[in-house]
Amino acid sequence: MAFFRVGIFGYGGGPSSIPLVHKEVVEKYQWMNEDEFSDILAIANTLPGPIATKMAGYIGYKVAGILGMFMALFATVIPTVVLLIVLLTTLSSFKEIPWVVGMTNAVVPVVAVLLGLLTINFMVNSQKGLGWTQTVGLGVGSFVIIVLLGIHPGIMIAGILLFVLVYPFERRNKERGRS
Numbered sequence: 001m002a003f004f005r006v007g008i009f010g011y012g013g014g015p016s017s018i019p020l021v022h023k024e025v026v027e028k029y030q031w032m033n034e035d036e037f038s039d040i041l042a043i044a045n046t047l048p049g050p051i052a053t054k055m056a057g058y059i060g061y062k063v064a065g066i067l068g069m070f071m072a073l074f075a076t077v078i079p080t081v082v083l084l085i086v087l088l089t090t091l092s093s094f095k096e097i098p099w100v101v102g103m104t105n106a107v108v109p110v111v112a113v114l115l116g117l118l119t120i121n122f123m124v125n126s127q128k129g130l131g132w133t134q135t136v137g138l139g140v141g142s143f144v145i146i147v148l149l150g151i152h153p154g155i156m157i158a159g160i161l162l163f164v165l166v167y168p169f170e171r172r173n174k175e176r177g178r179s
Contacts, residue, residue: 002029003072007079013069014051015106019114021055022121031063034125046154054075 003025010017019043025031032040044054054077060072094100127135145151 001075003060003075004079006052006056007076008083010052010080015115016111017052018055019118021052021059022118032120038125039124042157048156082135107108 003021006017006020006024006115010020016175022037023131026037040055040058041051047054056072056076057069060067064071091100091104123135123139126138130138140173142156145156146153
């Protein structure tokens with residue numbers, strides 16, 4: 001049911017479904033914590049394909065194995081396919097009517113608020129492990145690299161993962177203690 005709700009209410013594509021997945025998986029059912037969700041989101045962003053299905057597949061597998069994976073994928077994809085066919089057929093014939101234009105335009109700010117709340121939540125959780133200075137520094141650095149320099153987020157995340165593998169957190173802490 002969690003991923004069925006995401007499939008039904010995730011109007012606007014993958015980015016709009018992320019806060020819905022978070023609400024179901026972390027807050028409602030508590031299948032994982034914030035850190036696990038953040039890790040899955042980061043990895044899902046680096047892989048090709050729709051983010052909602054990647055997250056549903058992994059979370060479904062984590063919770064209930066292969067059957068859980070197929071159920072989560074089915075529950076995420078089928079409502080979207082059915083709604084896509086019905087809504088696009090209906091909306092395309094009524095796309096000039098003002099209330100339809102208003103409805104489709106009104107979704108954008110709502111999705112922006114949902115993503116903003118999720119971002120704030122991630123920032124607060126990140127500062128618990130890194131502190132505000134590093135969290136804000138990484139946020140600003142990420143913005144510069146992704147938005148201003150135009151580097152794909154997947155490349156940046158892969159670079160961070162590589163850095164952490166080569167230069168582990170424990171080693172950084174030991175070096176700080178000696179300095």
